[in-house]
Amino acid sequence: MAETLNPKDKVLLMREEGEGSNLKVVQGISNKGKIKAIDPLKAKQTDFLIIDKHADPIENFFKNFVNQAKNPSHTGFFAISVELLDKVIKMSDAELENYRVNPKDFLKEGKEESTKESQNQTQTQTTTSTEEKSAELEPKTEAPDETRREFTQFDTTRIPESEYQKFGITPEDLEKELNAMSYGFKSPHLIDINLNIDGERYPMQARLSLEEQPDGNLKIISYPRLNQVDLDKPFQGVILPDDVKENLLATGNGGRVVELEPKPGEKVPSLVSIDQLTNRLEAVPADKLNVSQNLKGVELTGEQQQSIKEGKKVLVEKMTTRYTMGTDNPRYIDAYVQFNAAKGRYDFTYDGLDRNRYNRRQTQIQxxxxxxxxxxxxxxxxxxxxxxxxxxxxxxxxxxxxxxxxxxxxxxxxxxxxxxxxxxxxxxxxxxxxxxxxxxxxxxxxxxxxxxxxxxxxxxxxxxxxxxxxxxxxxx
Incomplete structure (x- = not known):
């Protein structure tokens, strides 16, 4: 640990994915893989772990994490310069992705393989002729992998110039998206593209991802935005039940487990949500969803955890707000919590709840x-x-x-x-x-x-x- 910090020094922050997105300052890790972390607002200079590939503390931390952590894929690490610490708490998830650090890549300079969830989705038919033509470039429907697959972080310099030309974009257009895409995820934002199909250009918006080819080059895959979600077409081999369709239109989430059939005869109980950026459906196998016992300072009951796994909305009371977690004056809030399969994390909604319930009491006391x-x-x-x-x-x-x-x-x-x-x-x-x-x-x-x-x-x-x-x- 350093006694003093330079504004340009990069320090390590973490958060548990799907846990409300609370960032914490990493202090160290036990021999059993338990991370020691502290709220950023309470951290002192000596609490920070400086990111330096030539320093033992950070190397030992990642080694212990990779070897001992029980669920490494559930923990996200971010390298943030000291001068940005006061801004990082207010960063959106998309902005935060630009600072993500992969432990294995850090240790082996990108040569070690790490894991991630496969992100296959069923392609729905488009509603316009332009979207029908763009579908030729989209990946075929595949079953969700039942296990995580190993992969190496993509070297984005292996994207041929012809790929950029095909979509009418430049590397600069993807500057804010490439970090997330290099880990196999879709771009956090919609990108304005001009698809070149048979010599004709078709302007549209799409999310993009990368796919490695046999020759080692990277291919850009597009997910054009649909005008509206089409719930009347089969999704992963099934027509969605009416109640699930109603829930999707109302909240963006299916609201319960649906038995999909991505391959003939293969039944996969899953949670289904709408990608609000593209109006396409996404699914996560129900058995892949791990619900933490503690959510924003609240110990969830077994019944609450089970209901979340089943895709239901669950009322969780007196959660600590993100910016006051661990402070001397915590603020509380009630919310309905529901897992969003498209985002891979929770949605928090407040319909019918008194959002000033706790603030009013605290204000009166003050x-x-x-x-x-x-x-x-x-x-x-x-x-x-x-x-x-x-x-x-x-x-x-x-x-x-x-x-x-x-x-x-x-x-x-x-x-x-x-x-x-x-x-x-x-x-x-x-x-x-x-x-x-x-x-x-x-x-x-x-x-x-x-x-x-x-x-x-x-x-x-x-x-x-x-x-x-x-x-x-x-x-x-």
């Missing part, structure tokens, strides 16, 4: 000058308790001291009074807590307390007959 302390009446608050209070949720705090007397209470911010509100815990719950219930039970108790901030009638009667404690309804 406007009332209510400071959330790290220690409340002698009891250190956990980060989770502080976050809940900051978001106007109720927490249980045991062993607080006031006027020399210990007491336990349910605590919440009173927005009207600008103070903390303390409520007595019902005797049965208090007894369970004092006996040291399991963490899971305690979480259930807190959840129940949050859902029922006022005691029910039965609890009130119990409290009225049990006057041994006089701290009920205390306000401070």
């Amino acid at each position: 406007n009332n000058n209510i400071r959330i302390p790290k220690v409340l009446l002698g009891v250190p608050l956990t980060q989770q308790q502080q976050d809940k209070l900051r978001n106007n949720e109720r927490v249980i705090v045991m062993g607080m001291v006031k006027n020399g007397r210990k007491f336990d209470s349910s605590v919440k911010v009173d927005l009207k009074e600008g103070k903390f509100e303390f409520k007595k815990i019902n005797p049965e719950t208090l007894e369970l807590l004092r006996k040291g219930p399991k963490t899971q039970s305690k979480k259930k108790v807190e959840k129940k307390t949050q859902e029922n901030p006022t005691d029910n009638q039965q609890d009130k009667k119990k409290l009225q007959t049990n006057n041994t404690t006089k701290s009920a309804g205390v306000r401070m």
Whole structure:
């Protein structure tokens, strides 16, 4: 690690693909392949791993990653100069692709093979005569590979000049696209091309990719943009069900697993989405989708993970926003999460949700000058308790001291009074807590307390007959 950083130094950033796209600063890696990373906003100069092919730290990091990491293809690495660090968080995915680093290529100077998902797709018939002619240059329909195939990053200097001429473009036109294309992906953007077919030029927009030929040259493959998606034609051997068509038109995603038949007799349960750039259908085999247990700071339940694998929209509450992850003042948001097969990552939608739900609570607390302390009446608050209070949720705090007397209470911010509100815990719950219930039970108790901030009638009667404690309804 360097003590000081030069603005031109390149440092290593990473993100888990399909995990909400949160960039982190790489610090190192354990012997078991677990990456040590930190939020960019919290990183100090000594936290950064400088990219230098002649330095042991970066070489050792990539060696350990390649040898030990369980899912290397799920982790993206990016080489960013120090002077761009303040801008990288706001970069789009397409801009970020220009800085991608492949670990194996870094170690072997492009000679080692690395892996990637195959990106075959079924070609749909075009709706205009121009698109029909351009289809002659598109790849044939192939089945999705059931395993990853090895490949070497393409050397884009092996694209013949004749390929550029065929599409009426120059290398400069692909300057921002070639990095992604060199890894076998389609261009991140639509490209204006002029296809030369039988001596005639056909102007259109298309995404482009590269295909290696037997002679070692690279061929440009085009995916012309369709005027509209055609859902009445067979896709990978099947006519899509009506409910899937409706979902595709409404959201761009099929909404459930569809059994495709890319080859006769070969059934492949898959998720289907529309490439919004080209209006073409894309599919990902369902068994290739890995759903992380943690999404933007939220631990997903088994049911939520399974629903995402099935292509459904899943409501995930209180996710931490991208720019406040790991900060002292995290911001939260609720969203519907759904996997997009065309993008290879999640879509986040907010239909019918109150996007200011958490912001409003936090603003009220800030406007009332209510400071959330790290220690409340002698009891250190956990980060989770502080976050809940900051978001106007109720927490249980045991062993607080006031006027020399210990007491336990349910605590919440009173927005009207600008103070903390303390409520007595019902005797049965208090007894369970004092006996040291399991963490899971305690979480259930807190959840129940949050859902029922006022005691029910039965609890009130119990409290009225049990006057041994006089701290009920205390306000401070």
